[in-house]
Amino acid sequence: NPVPAYGGAECSVNDLTESMSCKVQECPANRIIGLSLHSTSGNVTLIGLEMTFVMSVEQIGENPTFTWDFGGGFKFNVVDPALSLDVYSSYRYEVSHTFIQEGSYDVTISGINQHGNTSATVTIDVLEGNCPGNVTFTMIDGGTLVHPSSFLARLPIHVSGTALFSCEHSSVEYTWQLYELTSIHPYPSASNLVDTNDTDVLKYNNDLHIGVMALDYGIYVITLEAVAKHSGSPVGSLYKQGYIKVKPLPLVAIIKGGTSRSVNSMDTVFIDASLSYDPDDDVLHEDVMKFEWSCSKYEGNCELPGLSNCTEEALNGSCILWSSDTSIQLTDANFTVSNSALIENDPYLFTLTVRKANRDPVSFTQMIVVVSAEKPNVHLLCLQNCNYKVTPNSKLSMAAHCTNCQRQSDLNFDWSIISVDCEFTMDWASMSFTGQFGQAVSFRPRVFQKGCSFILHVNGVKKSGAGVDSGFASFLFRTNTPPIAPYRSCIVSPSIGVTLFDEFDIYCDNFEDEDVPLTYEFYYVKVEDSTGSLLAYTDKPELLGVQLGPGDSESNYTVEIHIDVTDYLQATTTEVVSLQVYPSHMQSFVYPETADSTNELVETLTNLTVTTHNQESKLDNLLHSGDTQAASQLVFTVSAILNMESHENTTNTNVTYNETMAMLEQRSLIRDSIVTSLANTSVDVDDITVLKQKAGAMHSITVESTELAPSTK
Numbered sequence: 001n002p003v004p005a006y007g008g009a010e011c012s013v014n015d016l017t018e019s020m021s022c023k024v025q026e027c028p029a030n031r032i033i034g035l036s037l038h039s040t041s042g043n044v045t046l047i048g049l050e051m052t053f054v055m056s057v058e059q060i061g062e063n064p065t066f067t068w069d070f071g072g073g074f075k076f077n078v079v080d081p082a083l084s085l086d087v088y089s090s091y092r093y094e095v096s097h098t099f100i101q102e103g104s105y106d107v108t109i110s111g112i113n114q115h116g117n118t119s120a121t122v123t124i125d126v127l128e129g130n131c132p133g134n135v136t137f138t139m140i141d142g143g144t145l146v147h148p149s150s151f152l153a154r155l156p157i158h159v160s161g162t163a164l165f166s167c168e169h170s171s172v173e174y175t176w177q178l179y180e181l182t183s184i185h186p187y188p189s190a191s192n193l194v195d196t197n198d199t200d201v202l203k204y205n206n207d208l209h210i211g212v213m214a215l216d217y218g219i220y221v222i223t224l225e226a227v228a229k230h231s232g233s234p235v236g237s238l239y240k241q242g243y244i245k246v247k248p249l250p251l252v253a254i255i256k257g258g259t260s261r262s263v264n265s266m267d268t269v270f271i272d273a274s275l276s277y278d279p280d281d282d283v284l285h286e287d288v289m290k291f292e293w294s295c296s297k298y299e300g301n302c303e304l305p306g307l308s309n310c311t312e313e314a315l316n317g318s319c320i321l322w323s324s325d326t327s328i329q330l331t332d333a334n335f336t337v338s339n340s341a342l343i344e345n346d347p348y349l350f351t352l353t354v355r356k357a358n359r360d361p362v363s364f365t366q367m368i369v370v371v372s373a374e375k376p377n378v379h380l381l382c383l384q385n386c387n388y389k390v391t392p393n394s395k396l397s398m399a400a401h402c403t404n405c406q407r408q409s410d411l412n413f414d415w416s417i418i419s420v421d422c423e424f425t426m427d428w429a430s431m432s433f434t435g436q437f438g439q440a441v442s443f444r445p446r447v448f449q450k451g452c453s454f455i456l457h458v459n460g461v462k463k464s465g466a467g468v469d470s471g472f473a474s475f476l477f478r479t480n481t482p483p484i485a486p487y488r489s490c491i492v493s494p495s496i497g498v499t500l501f502d503e504f505d506i507y508c509d510n511f512e513d514e515d516v517p518l519t520y521e522f523y524y525v526k527v528e529d530s531t532g533s534l535l536a537y538t539d540k541p542e543l544l545g546v547q548l549g550p551g552d553s554e555s556n557y558t559v560e561i562h563i564d565v566t567d568y569l570q571a572t573t574t575e576v577v578s579l580q581v582y583p584s585h586m587q588s589f590v591y592p593e594t595a596d597s598t599n600e601l602v603e604t605l606t607n608l609t610v611t612t613h614n615q616e617s618k619l620d621n622l623l624h625s626g627d628t629q630a631a632s633q634l635v636f637t638v639s640a641i642l643n644m645e646s647h648e649n650t651t652n653t654n655v656t657y658n659e660t661m662a663m664l665e666q667r668s669l670i671r672d673s674i675v676t677s678l679a680n681t682s683v684d685v686d687d688i689t690v691l692k693q694k695a696g697a698m699h700s701i702t703v704e705s706t707e708l709a710p711s712t713k
Contacts (some may be wrong), residue, residue, distance in 0.1 A: 002120075003261055004234060005668075009162075018147065019383075025223045027288055030061055030087060031059075031061050031113070031115045031116050032059065032061040032111040032112075032117075032118050033056050033057065033058050033059035033061065033345075033409055034056075034059060034062050035055065035056075035057045035109065035111050035120050036056055036057075036120050037053060037054070037109045037120035037121065037122055038053070038054055038437050038672070039051055039052070039053050039122055039124065040052040040053075040054060040385070041175075043122060043123060043125060044102045044127065044233060045099065045122055045124060045125070045126055045127070045234065046122070046126070046127050046227070046234050046236070047098075047099060047100060047102060047127070047175040047209065048098060048100065048237065049098065049099075049225065049227065049237045049239075050096050050097070050098045050123070050225065050239075051095065051097055051098070051099075051177070051628050052094055052096050053068075053094065053095055053096075053107060053109075053122070054093075054094040055093050055094065055109040055120065055146070056090070056092040056093075057090060057091045057092070057111065057401055058086060059087070059089070059090065060083065060085055060086075060088075060089045060090065060259045061087055061088060061111075061115065062087050062114070062115060063083075063084075063113050063114070064111050064112070064113045065077060065083075065112050065113065066083075066110065067109070067110045067111075067112065068095060068107075068108075069096050069107070069108040070099075070105060070107050071105040071612065072105070074097075074344065076701045077092055080093065080686075081113055081444055086308045086377065090203075091115065093188065093611045094192055095190060096648075097397070097440050099124070099126040100128050100257070101126065102127060103125075103126055104123060104124070104125050105124045105433070106121050106123055106124075107123075107124055107189070107596060108120070108124050109120065109121075109123045109130045113546040118488065120483050121489070126475075127233075130329050130682065131165050131169065131228055131235045131236025132165075132166050132167075132207055132236070133163060133164050133166055133167075133226075133236060133238050134164050134230070134238070134336040135162065135164075135226050135238040136161070136162050136240075137160070137161055137222075140159055140242035140243070140244055143243040143501075143660070144243055145219075145245055147158045147242035148244050148245040149243065149244050149245070150244070150245045150247055150365065150514075150517075151213060151245070151247070151516060151517055152246075152247060152248070152249060152516060152517060153212075153213050153216075153217060153244055153247065153280060153566070154212060154213065154248075154249055154279060154280050154360075155247055155386050155517055156209065156210060156211055156214070157208075157209070157210040157244070157246075158207070158208070158210075158212070158516075158540075159207075159208045159209075159210075159222060159242075160207050160537055160540070161176075161206045161207075161224040161226065161240065161265055162205055162206060163224060163228070163238050164237075164449055165228040165236050165238070166482060166535050167189060167228070167230075167231045167235055167236055168235075169229060170229060171227035171228075171229050172206075172226055172228050172229070172288075173227045173229065174205055174206045174224060174225070174226050175225040175226075176192040176203045176208045176224055177208075177222075177223045177225075177629070178208075178215075178220055178221075178495070179192050179193055179194060179221045179223070179224055180192050180215075180216075180218055180219070180220050181219040181220065181221060181243075182218070185265060185571065186631055187525060188221050188223060188241070189478075190646075191242055192218070193469075195366065196256070198602040200245040201214055205681060206224075206226075208224075208551060210223065213280070214349060215244055215246045215391075216358075217247055217248055217358055217359075217568060217635055218244055218246060218248070219244070220243070220244050220245075220645040221240065221241050221523065222237070222242050222243075222244060222495070223239070223244070224240050224241070225237060225239050225611055226239075226288050230678070237591045239559045240294050248278075248280045248359055249278075249279035249280055250279075250360065250362055250388060251277075251278055251279075251302075251354045251355075251360075251361070252276055252277050252279060252354075252362065252366035252387075252388055253273065253352050253354045253362045254273060254275040254276050254277075254288075254364060255272065255273050255350065255364050255365075256272040256273070256677060257272075257277060257366065257379040257473060258379065258380035258473040258475045259366060259367065259455070259475050259476040260347075260367035260368075260369070260472075260473065260474045261377070261378060261380070261471070261472065261473040261474070262368075262369045262371045262373065262375060262471040262472050263366075263368055263371070263500070264369050264370075264371055264372065264375045264376070264377060264378065264404065264471070264504065264708075265344050265371065265372060267377060267404060268336050268337065268338060268459060269336065269337040269338075269368055269370075270317050270334065270335075270337075271293075271334060271335055271336075271337065271366070272334040273333045273334060273352045273354075273364075273648075273706075274333045274334055275640050276290075276291070276333065276352070276354050276355060276364075279377065280682070281528075284340065288356075289354055289355070289356050290354070290355045291352060291353070291354055291355075292353040292354075292355065292361075293335075293350065293351070293352060294350075294351045294352055294661055295348060295349065295351075296348070296349045296351070297346065297347075297348055297349070300642040311438075312499060314488070319624045327499045333628075340436060342368070342370045343370065344371065344372065344445075345370065345371065346369070347368070348367070348368045348369075348370075348392075349365050349366070349367055350362070350365070350366050350367075350368060351363055351366045351367075352365075352366075354557075359560065361580045363390075364367060371471065372569050374469050375469050375470060376402045376404060376405055376411060376462060376469070376470070376471040377402060377404045377461050378400055378401070378402055378403075378458065378459075378471040378472055378473045379400070379401045379403055379473055379476070380398055380399070380401075380456075380458065380473045380475050381398065381399045381400075381401050383397035383398055384395065384396065384397040385582055385661070386398060386475070387569070389478060389480040389515070389569055390447060390448065390477045390478065390480065391569050391570045391571060392445070392448045392449070392450050392479045392480065393445055393570055393571065393572060394500075395433070395443055395444055395445050396443045396448075396477075397440065397441070397442040397443070398440065398442040398456065398475060399439055399441075400413050400440070400458045400460055400473065401411050401439075402460055408439055408461060409560070410462060410464070411460040411462060411463065412463055413437060413438060413439050413459070413460055413461075414457050414458065414459045414461065415436040415441045415456070415457070416436070416456075416457045416458075417436070417455065417456045418453050418455055418457075419452050419453065420452075420453040420455060420476075421451070421453050422449050422452035422453075423435075423449075424449065424452070424454070426689060428442075431443060431447045432444060432447075433572070439491055441456075441458075448479045449479065450479050450482060450571065451478075451479060451480075451481040452478070452479055453477070453478045453519070454476070454478065454479070455474055455478055456474060456475045456477070457472065457473075458472065458474070458475040459471075460472070460705065463676050472657055480569045481571060481611060482513070482566075482567065482572055482573040483507070483511040483512065483518055483566070483567055483571070483572075483573045484511065484513070484573065485508075485511045485512070485514055485573075489509075489510075489511075489563075489575045490492070490506065490563050490575045491506075491508075491560070491577060491659045492504055492505070492506065492507075492509040492561055492577045492579050493505045494579075495579045495580070496580045496582075497548070497579070497580070497581055497590065498581070498582050498583075498584060498586065498587045498590050498591070499547070499548060499549055499581055499582070499584060499637060499640070499641060500547065500584055500604060500637070500641070501594075502585065502589075503545045504545075504546045504547075504579070504581075505542070505543070505544045505545065505546070506522060506542060506543040506544075506561055506563070506577070507541070507542045507564055507576065508541040508542065508565065508692035511543060511565050511568040511573070513571075514570060515569045515571070516567065517568060517569040518539070518541075518566065518567055519532065519538070519539055519565075519566050520537070520538055520539070520541055520543075520563060520564070520565055521536070521537050521562060521563070521566070521596075522534075522535040522536045522537075522634055523535060523561065523562040523563075523564070524535075524544045524549070524559065524560075524561060525559065525560040525562050526549070526551060526552065526560075526640070527555040527558055527559070527658050528551075528552070528555070532560075532562055533700055534693050534696050535561075535629075535632070535633055535636070536633075537689040537692075537693075546633055547633055548636075548637060548640075548642020549581065549635040549636055549637045549638075549639065549641055549644075549660060550579050550581045550584075550640055550641060550644055551580065552644065553648075556580065556583055557583070557586075558578055558580055558581050559578070559580075560576050560577065560578050560579075561576070561577045561579070562574055563575045563576075563577070563625075564662050583644060584601045584641075602666050605638055605641065605642070605670055606666070606669070608634060608638060608640055609635075609673050609677070610670060610673040611669050611673070611677075612646060617673070617677070618634065619631055619674065619677050620677050622634065623677055623678075624681070627696060628690045629693060632694065632696065635674055635678070635697035635700060635701055636696070636697060636700055638670065639697075639700035639703070640700070641669065642667050642670060643700075643703060643704055645663070645667065646667060648705060664707060665706050668707045668708065668709060670702075671701055671702070671707055671708055671712065672709050672711075674700065674709065675696075675701060675702065675708070676712070676713045678697060678698050678701075679680070681694075
């Protein structure tokens with residue numbers, strides 16, 4: 001009797017031909033089971049709009065072949081090593097496709113093996129979008145493959161996209177994608193799509209936020225698709241991409257003691273680079289930094305190692321016996337040279353090069369001069385602002401330290417400083433906090449020119465003896481240069497406007513600096529007030545839709561927008577743009593086709609700032625929603641109007657006493673309400689920008705203190 005079995009056969013014999021036929025019964029584990037297909041963006045799309053399709057199977061089966069068919073003759077097979085998984089494994093695969101013609105398409109994924117076949121289909125309706133528009137980026141709008149926008153991995157990256165459609169639509173959906181470009185994948189594709197988790201990269205509507213150290217160093221493409229919809233159906237789509245370069249901070253190579261120093265002949269020479277570090281080091285992913293050393297004898301009559309009239313003669317091992325492998329592990333970041341290996345009064349150059357995977361090497365050279373035995377060994381210690389670039393806007397402080405003295409007070413110190421490549425004369429009385437004869441020295445901010453090299457030198461002289469026993473140390477540094485705009489800087493549009501009627505847009509572009517990212521501070525400054533009010537602190541080179549207060553009649557209603565552009569190392573460039581902002585009662589002067597709004601001014605200001613039982617003011621709404629920047633801008637504008645009205649009413653002889661008192665009462669009501677609103681909202685003490693904006697707003701509204709109620713004061 002025939003016995004059926006999975007993988008076996010049920011056989012029967014034909015009595016006439018004496019032949020046997022067998023029917024093989026297949027095992028279910030060999031078949032493809034549970035194939036499904038869906039589109040991640042619905043079943044309706046537009047011409048030119050990329051779609052993503054996802055196929056999945058519950059059981060992959062034995063040696064399957066999967067084929068995509070997008071209609072119109074476009075087919076391809078899936079090539080994936082994962083298809084050789086265990087037959088019981090599940091499987092998922094996604095692919096992107098863009099339709100280029102209008103119509104209805106059946107998208108099919110087919111699976112086949114020697115045990116059977118199966119398929120899944122979705123129908124996609126492709127429409128011809130007829131809604132033109134434009135999409136722009138902040139921060140990366142000018143980034144190209146050749147000149148990508150640069151960002152430090154150590155700082156967050158924030159990009160916003162704005163899509164403007166010219167047709168009627170009820171909503172806009174934004175889709176961000178991030179691709180890493182490599183030599184293998186030089187273009188955006190599913191193969192180099194960055195798979196990030198929500199804690200690293202946040203995609204919220206038209207905002208993309210990339211966290212600190214979320215991306216490896218390299219070139220990336222950021223893409224944004226904006227789809228306009230009306231009644232749930234797409235009516236238009238826009239696409240834009242920008243290129244960014246995520247780069248590290250430079251490695252920092254440091255040899256303790258300074259750029260050059262003396263060592264007396266009785267002491268061994270201790271070379272210590274343990275202070276070298278990687279600013280991008282993550283405590284969770286710490287790679288070993290390698291140290292490479294070289295030693296050469298310094299020859300030539302010059303003041304600074306590395307200048308064109310200096311020569312270096314290799315010692316071929318007589319300076320120190322190097323191993324064939326000069327890469328020293330992190331634990332060998334320091335070493336000792338016997339004093340007998342060095343000749344007295346000859347200068348030696350010890351060069352350190354630090355390396356790390358995927359990073360540019362950085363070097364530091366220290367010159368050692370062996371002096372007679374009785375002389376002190378002097379080191380330089382960094383106290384403040386002694387990075388690989390010195391910030392000229394901040395003070396620089398260093399200290400001298402004698403390593404072979406019983407007491408530091410045994411020495412007299414004498415400091416000097418010169419510039420290598422710029423005109424510079426040091427006046428210790430006016431340019432330093434300390435003078436030149438102390439153990440420590442501190443220079444005032446803005447003493448050193450930007451982009452110049454300097455040598456700071458200190459002599460330590462023993463107080464006992466004839467004053468000939470002295471040691472020295474020096475420090476070579478270069479000052480940072482601020483951002484520059486070679487083409488154009490900043491503009492404000494419109495350049496002539498009316499307060500509360502016009503919204504002003506401030507644009508800054510083309511600022512360049514190698515120490516990115518750049519930050520922007522926007523200040524509103526009246527001609528007679530040089531301090532100004534902080535409108536915004538942002539990483540975006542623009543500030544849009546800003547309300548500005550009027551200028552004064554004495555200055556022809558001229559105000560200034562000051563823009564401080566600052567690089568990562570705190571070097572700042574200030575741009576000033578002048579414009580005219582007229583008061584509301586001169587609206588018809590600027591726009592003859594409109595009427596002045598003087599009669600509505602007080603009512604408008606009251607509605608903006610005074611909350612009633614029936615309606616929350618715009619100011620309170622902004623503060624409660626956390627938009628301190630917009631709230632502060634509103635207070636600055638209202639304050640400027642009130643302060644101008646106060647000044648003009650004081651000097652206006654055509655206004656009756658009762659009218660004056662009525663206007664004073666209304667201004668006091670508005671001021672008191674603003675002070676109360678500002679005082680009743682908490683300040684995040686971790687955000688100095690919020691604190692500065694609220695403090696500036698409080699100052700602007702209370703500057704006319706005679707118009708404040710006693711309780712408000």
